[in-house]
Amino acid sequence: MQNILKIERLSHRYSSTWAIRDINLEIGRNGITGLLGSNGAGKSTTMNIICGALNQTEGRVYINGVDLRREPELAKKEIGFLPQNPPLYTDLTTDEYLRYCAELRRMVESKIKGAVEEAKERCGITHVGGRLIRNLSGGYRQRIGIAQAIIHKPKLVVMDEPTNGLDPNQLIEVRKLIREIAQQHAVLLSSHILSEIHLLCKEIVMIEAGRIVFSDTMDAFDNYMQPHSLLMRVENPPPATDLLKIKGVTRAEFLTATQVRIYFEGDQEVSERLVAASLLHGWRLREISLERGQLDDTFKKLSSQSHQ
Template structure:
């Protein structure tokens, strides 16, 4: 337990008669960026709100750095930085005024507040806007200020709920880079319903669907979760699709261009060797043969469809 940053044990919560999360159970033992993935309404925000002490769970335990968040809420919350979906910004304050107020709320000693504010602004790239009203900042810089308030007290755990929502592509790229930098020093939980965001930012991924944890592993394992079932073939002298379809193991053929085809198969065993052999024998002049990986959307759909039903 000494090295455990977060330990969540058998977490359950419901709104009315509907279960929001069911038996959520995981640990975080190291720095880095962990993606909490799931569709809208899957239970991500409920899990994060309970983890940060915003919401009381119906059943289960949350321990942050050895402190139970129900039994020792003040000590546990000292170790957490939280940016909810709607950043808690005071738009009529300047960046410096707002972060100074956040430092007071985080019980940072008065003699250390200026240094803490300066450090958080520098880390998040907003020092040059220190005297600007938050209402006059762009969406991307408002989000940076929101992240600054989450790290101003040097927490062990930083929880970011949909931090790139509503940003333009350039702003998303900048916020991604900032999150990765924070993950070099702290444990970051990054939630999103957008698969590409988690793929671009996270090393580990946990997926919640219908309130149930359906996947826990590395990002690479997530990307490779579904066995590929198609190849791309490029040939200088291609046959008609019917001839390709006659190769043993091929289930379907789709012509993508004059020279390129998508070849689907039901059994991956020796399929590449059979296609290469057929090409050599028939003179198709094979130029490229590439195994297609499943898209993240396919993986997401398959895992969602496999979600079991649980009852208390």
């Protein structure tokens, strides 16, 4: 079956600097593909081109077999886009905003009301339809952003850093929603956080300095990874011995009274287990993130191999 997204030798230059160079990529009709890269690697440039918000310098993008540059309106009918900062009009209610988005998508008037209700139900925001967006939490705003991306039932949903800035409870809810969407749509999701890609994606495309340095399954990517670590900050820290009881945790060392470095290996779910343990035991988790150094080491290893 034809892939929903095909990119051929995609390149883009800002002034004299190439942001991305010779990007080739294909995505099937459902499931989640992760676009992983550090800040400035070229992820947002690639996504903006895929969604037609930016014209590439070179190369082609095909959406469901349609050349995006030659037939942009036809191609964009099959694209839903959630930018890194959701494009919300906070003075509108949720219902008003989603109706406006449906109109922007040139949906048939008779189908708009049903599409709004369906998008709200899928994203768990039916009960906030009449509320002003400005009065909603970050988690609900993100859900509204996702709702506008799927309201016209596109075949491809593109999400740029969709979990950025959410608290641990909101993270779990939004991850679940993204997995549900991927059952009916192809999802391309970007992140600079390796643990997010691990939790959500089966396919991974790794980009660094504007070039793809790895493109394969998550299992294949794991072969490159050494035991890694994360940082966790809690207001009511447990003893290190309690952290070692969490499946996958191999070592825990406190850097301050409230910040701990946790080493783990062979398990993609350790961060979720730590979040669950915090809720259960009242650790009052405030922050959890994969250590940046490990991700950079992986970039360096894969980048060096790609040039051999």
